[in-house]
Amino acid sequence: MDDKAKIYGLCLQRLNYQIKNAKQRINGNGSHADIFLLECYNTGDVDDIIDILELYDIDERTIESVMNKLDDLAYTVSALTCETLSFGFTEKGYLGLYLEAGKEYEA
Secondary structure (H helix, E strand, C coil), rough: CCCCCECCEEEEEHHHHHHHHHHHHHHHHHCCCEEEEEEECCCCHHHHHHHHHHCCCCCCCCCHHHHHHHHHHHHHHHHHHCCCCEECCCCCCCEEEEECCCCCCCC
């Protein structure tokens, strides 16, 4: 698959770069972080999330529906990057994309 492919609002080339940098920082600091924030979208608003990540085919504009779609998106992107990625909310309530560094990717 083309490294420049875009899945919804996520660019695989950018994600691979972020994953590489995150792993270098984790290893360089001697850290054993289980989860590492790759991207923060600076919003927790459903409509903003839909627009930022281009989730226009979502059935309902609810947080539950968005999170279900994001779970599917994280699964797909994890398979394409061979890393375990997940979406969640930061302490400030913003949506973030996380690398689960302590978790082996399972196909």
